[in-house]
Amino acid sequence: MSFDFSELPRRSPLSGEQLQQLFAELIAADTWHQYSGSYGEQLSTLLREEYRTEHCTLCCSGTIGVELALRGAGVRSGDEVIMAAYDFRAGLVCTQQIGAQPVLVDVLPEQPVIDAERVAAAITPRTRAILVSHLHGTVAPLRQLREIADTSQLSLIEDACQSPGLSHEVADRVSDAVVLSFGGSKLLTAGRGGAVLTSSAAIAQRIRIHTWRGNEAVPMSELQAALLIPQLQQLHEVNAARAAAVRAMLTAGGVDLPFRMLVTDEFRKCQTDESGRALAVFYKLPLLLPSVPRPEQRERLLRMAQERGIPLGTAFQALHGFSARSRFRAEGSLDGASNLADRLLLLHHSVLQPDHSVSLLQELVQILS
Numbered sequence: 001m002s003f004d005f006s007e008l009p010r011r012s013p014l015s016g017e018q019l020q021q022l023f024a025e026l027i028a029a030d031t032w033h034q035y036s037g038s039y040g041e042q043l044s045t046l047l048r049e050e051y052r053t054e055h056c057t058l059c060c061s062g063t064i065g066v067e068l069a070l071r072g073a074g075v076r077s078g079d080e081v082i083m084a085a086y087d088f089r090a091g092l093v094c095t096q097q098i099g100a101q102p103v104l105v106d107v108l109p110e111q112p113v114i115d116a117e118r119v120a121a122a123i124t125p126r127t128r129a130i131l132v133s134h135l136h137g138t139v140a141p142l143r144q145l146r147e148i149a150d151t152s153q154l155s156l157i158e159d160a161c162q163s164p165g166l167s168h169e170v171a172d173r174v175s176d177a178v179v180l181s182f183g184g185s186k187l188l189t190a191g192r193g194g195a196v197l198t199s200s201a202a203i204a205q206r207i208r209i210h211t212w213r214g215n216e217a218v219p220m221s222e223l224q225a226a227l228l229i230p231q232l233q234q235l236h237e238v239n240a241a242r243a244a245a246v247r248a249m250l251t252a253g254g255v256d257l258p259f260r261m262l263v264t265d266e267f268r269k270c271q272t273d274e275s276g277r278a279l280a281v282f283y284k285l286p287l288l289l290p291s292v293p294r295p296e297q298r299e300r301l302l303r304m305a306q307e308r309g310i311p312l313g314t315a316f317q318a319l320h321g322f323s324a325r326s327r328f329r330a331e332g333s334l335d336g337a338s339n340l341a342d343r344l345l346l347l348h349h350s351v352l353q354p355d356h357s358v359s360l361l362q363e364l365v366q367i368l369s
Contacts, residue, residue: 013155013189013231013320022226032223039225044195046232051178052168053197054315056206057204057211058220062161062181064312065163065194067094069177069211070129072196072203073155074099080329081275084114085319085337091159092319092328095287101127101253102328104320106336111262111315112136112315112344115336116144122153122331127224127274132175133159136286136346137246137263146174164188165235167277170266177203182224187239187349188231188284190224239278241270242349246282248357257347258369284346286315287364292342302344303366311351312367 010158014022026032031039044056050249059065075081076098083091086103095102105118112135119130130149130195134139142158149156156174159160161181177200181334182193211217250261250268267280293301298314306310345368 005314012265018230026226030038034222037222039222043225043229047195047197051197054199057196057207059194060196060218060220061192062179064218065092065179065196066090066159067097068204068207069179069196070094070316071128072100072177072207074158075128080124080126081129081131082119082122082127086112086316086340087319088316089319092323096327103331104328105331105335106334107340109336111138112340113138114140116141118331121147121318127154129157130153131157134163134166136284137280137282140262142174163281165239165278166281167273167279169273171278176200182228188228190227192218193224236276239281240272241354242282242352243278245352245357248354249361252361253359255365259287259289262288271313282352283349287347289343289347301367308363310363311348311350315341315346317341320342
């Protein structure tokens with residue numbers, strides 16, 4: 001008998017009781033409508049502590065956060081920014097918005113992870129920065145990229161919009177700036193919002209110069225900041241619960257999978273580090289199909305999942321698939337990114353709950369077999 005996941009209570013970022021208490025505090029203080037105040041200051045402090053950085057810029061979205069990080073790194077019109085050809089399109093569009101040229105490199109075989117060797121080969125005198133994302137529970141090779149960036153005097157920008165709370169041990173955080181997103185579907189959410197974290201005074205100052213127009217041009221509101229504070233305080237606990245659900249799916253016995261769950265070797269060995277931070281953060285769990293499905297087959301699979309209440313969706317479109325060739329430069333073949341985009345399906349984090357993980361796996365097997 002199939003499990004009806006449409007009846008599964010989705011874990012809200014905040015409970016009704018938490019929301020009632022929070023709104024009571026906001027009403028009593030009567031500060032939620034201010035341009036800036038204690039909630040934004042507290043959130044900035046918590047984020048700086050979490051990411052071990054000295055500066056935090058709160059902003060209106062993760063996408064704007066990417067643009068601010070690029071501008072903070074000194075990227076200007078005519079510069080080049082290296083990024084993976086498989087990624088969310090914000091990095092490419094933000095680079096183009098500045099007037100710089102995206103340089104696309106391929107990913108590692110069957111992994112949504114940038115190929116560092118191809119990054120090294122893509123550097124030219126015009127290259128200013130490397131923009132790299134942690135996607136679908138995987139981790140970008142930051143230490144290797146840091147060495148490459150230092151050799152060529154480039155900035156390394158880390159898009160962590162999908163992975164808040166990722167273990168410092170695994171991320172090996174050595175980037176010049178970290179970007180977070182608090183959009184409506186994200187693991188930390190205020191409906192909208194973002195942040196840029198950095199320990200570089202120069203990057204923080206460039207961002208400040210760009211955003212200050214007599215007031216903040218791309219601000220986060222006090223109300224949004226207030227909603228994010230309690231979520232940040234419980235982030236590691238919630239990440240651990242999602243990780244436990246994925247681990248249960250990985251270790252379920254007697255199940256012949258018609259797909260492969262892409263998780264890191266570190267996560268297979270252990271879910272969290274000694275501090276309790278997740279070794280893999282799952283915004284969307286990637287399921288790699290053995291071959292490229294036909295378009296009508298893909299639509300049928302997704303429709304079947306939707307009918308059972310399972311939020312299964314397609315992967316990102318490869319970046320070279322929707323932008324004019326004149327607006328980016330490709331370094332070598334991008335076949336790996338294209339293949340990944342065609343074969344990946346993504347399972348949304350809202351159903352990653354330990355008590356239902358095996359039932360979820362069984363349903364996915366029925367749908368995708």
